[in-house]
Amino acid sequence: MTFTIQQALIPVDDGYANVDVQIQDNAIAAIDANLEVVGTAVDGKNKLLLPGFVNAHTHSSEMWQRGLIPPVPLELWIAELYDFTPLEPDQVYLSALGTAVETLLSGGTSVVDHLVLIPGKEIETIAAAVRAYKEIGICAFIGPLIQDETLTRGIPTGGKETEHEAYIRSTEATLALMQEAVDKFHNPAEGVYVLVAPTGIQLCSDALFQGCIELSDHYNLCRHAHLLETKAQQFLAQEKYGCSAVEHLKRIGYLSPRTSLAHCVHLSDADIEILAETQSTVVHNPLSNLRLGSGIAPILKYLQAGVNVSFGCDGAASNDSQDLLEAIKIGSILHNITDLDYHHWITPRQSVEIAAFGGAKGLNLADEMGSLAVDKKADLVLYDLTSLSLLPRTDPIGLLILGRPAQAVDSVWVNGKRIVADGKVTTINVEDLRKELFERSEWATNRQSKTLGEIEAHYRSVMGLPEGVKKGYS
Template identity: 35%
Template sequence: MTGTDHLITGATVLTMDPVTGAAPVTRSIRIRGGEITAVEPTLTAEPGEDVIDGRDRLVVPGYVNAHTHSWEALFRARLDNLPLEHWMLLSYPVLGLAPLSPDLIRLRSALVAIESLRNGVTTLVDDVLEIPGQTEEQLAAVFETYRDIGIRANISGHVMDRPFVAHFPFLADALDPAERRALDALTVCDTGDYLAYAQAAAARYRDYADGRLRFMVGPSAPQRCSPELMVGLDELARRHDLEFHIHVLETRTQAVTGEEFYGKTMVEYLHSLGVLGEHVTIAHGIWLTDSDIEVLADTGASVSHNPISNLKLGSGIAPWRKLRDAGVNLGLGTDGMSSSDTARMSEVVKAAALLHKVTGPDYRRWPTAAEVLTAGTLGGARSARLGATVGSIEVGKRADLVIYDMTALAFTPRNAPELHLVYSENGSSIDTVMVDGRVVMTADRLTTIDERAVLDELQARGPELRRWQDHLETLNRSLLPAFDRQYRQVMSRAVPVDRFSGHGDCWLN
């Protein structure tokens, strides 16, 4: 199956389209040139088609990982029991870090793509942060790796242009003079230079890999970026129809930061700058107020919900039901492989389905399997500006499909396929993964890359990488006492918890 013309016959299908959604139906699917050209109860094979027997098979749109960071692949399983701000200091070290080589970035990106495809993820939204800044060669390494392995992706140059100390409300007073001097000496991105870089990247990667890979803009967060940078990137995104991907209200610290810096919430601040719209994806959105949710709904912005990362970092619980009731588009993301330690979206889908069952006693408002599957497919596609391209099985869309073997353990005994997929399946039942009509995994083997060679090289470089990480961690752990002092000050601030949707609803608190 090397071509892009296929016929899948008589399969159980979750189309995720507006008519059948996650309700299983029996369908045959014709794919020509990577595009879905027919979805019917029965279809007859035509000359030149690779025929895939759909008996005992479940066909679904590939998952869209609406928020991840490939940088963190090298920091998997190093850190535990730290809140976000402390954790970032060690997983994105600011002291002593030299730029990574394109060669290491290729290995890192390949690792993320391998684990993603093996778990039924066909699209990544990769918010790529390089420290101290991203070069054209580093960005090209990500694009080239994803091109060769065959995955679909939005790829950013994650950027900050405010000095590090200015990202936090109380850090300046918590640092000793030597620490302050070291942090003030860090290189800060020049706003104009970065806007020119982003414009060039948007043009360079406009139709890269036949349109499968696109550049997106990634201003890190409101408190880490100047208004000039955010407005400039918003204009660029609107001009080129790119995703504008930004972290907003992930932690209580960030909720306090909004009040301290702007006298309003972060969402209100972004809205005042005019940078919210349908092209915007807000990562996390935990500490949202009810009025914030109204603004997001009115502007058409999406939220990427990242439940496993939020749980590991103790960040809080996003207001799933309030966001859905308001009409806000929701995607699902793994976040990076240091804050969640995996790129497997099946775990995120299950976590999203389970987590919100403890946020209120009214079981009629708990997430349904159909809702979380929609968020993991079509919702993520919409947040990535790919809603007309992928996310559902419909005529005219690209064939990004995953085929599950329903004779496998996770589907035995066979009951409701959509419930098996949400609660039982972990990637072990995947038979075939297809991106743009090209089979990129079949019979438990990736067809586009020597997976064993990638893993062997990373394992061989393990001692070198751990020495490098240990050194960086030692340097940056020296700042943790100052972060603790700031953390205690944040936690001492009176925050009316019931003002924040995801927390006022938590009946177990």
């Protein structure tokens, strides 16, 4: 695609500049004050041009349960989530589209989908998500969510012997499945990347991690996982390994410059040093960390230690949205209460850097995307600075990051292709999507999760909470 964005505002060292941007062969060819128009001319007047952001951790099919799970911590929340998880690849297709629409309309051009697989229809699940992302045109990083231990193992035993059922799929079968997923779907040239993404130390054996490392090395795949999202997982790591989860992951070789780790809430200073040293990336999911009561990830410490950070929405059942600008705002201002010295606080320009460049770096693509620079892929977002939510005119990036932009995204290009124009997604029929989501769902309350009921008493006891089960959370 060849086009020229004219007279857009871009951030420069000492403020903003009005520039023209030429895009040729899907990449940024030139950025300067007065360039000749190549290809189509796009009016950038009164608009802010930024590199596309990365929604660096989500689970698209959770959209089917957003707004529904009561306020409970992760270990109980996930029990309810899995009791009611969607079972049809068609649903996965629709929620991937929905996730992509919300990500695009809040400044994202890439999405990392830690994709929950339908048991027995694993490849169909991935195929459905791939189809959705290719249709809409967002750059997709799909990490099939795998594990080889059953859900109840994710809760510390507290020293109590507990029986667990075997997981539905063996380690070998799971790795074979990953091999098939890579063979079938990993296709960077078409904007679809497969990641290895064992869910985390709480439900995965070392053998599973090892198999993923081998795949990652063989195919140059990025590595992803949840890491120390909750206090319970911190306890569990000690029970399981006798050391911190980070030390264990380092020992088995999972940490690397192409490893991104979602959450990272409960890390010690020594753990942080390990992340810095291994050049791993922390994906900050501030909203789900609040919603599930997980805590505040020590992001200012990560930044000071030189650890790369990016932002994610996390799945829509623990957020319960896919608005990336909301995650960026809260993920930036939240940390001001963790450090009295405001010289360490994240500025709006730093937030943009984390969301775009930090995201790219976490996917091992810092050379290709994440900033407005010649030769980089044209993953671009144009924000309409005449939106009421961005007025009066003050500092455009301050308004975008600290405000609550409404309908502010005018255009989005992914790999040089315009997939949002005049604030509307052009590649799919969003009205049809809306109707489908409406028709395939119903307003519901007071559903009861069997598993949550079964494990709550044990969870409360292990976590030192008083006995007693609350009836109905809504």
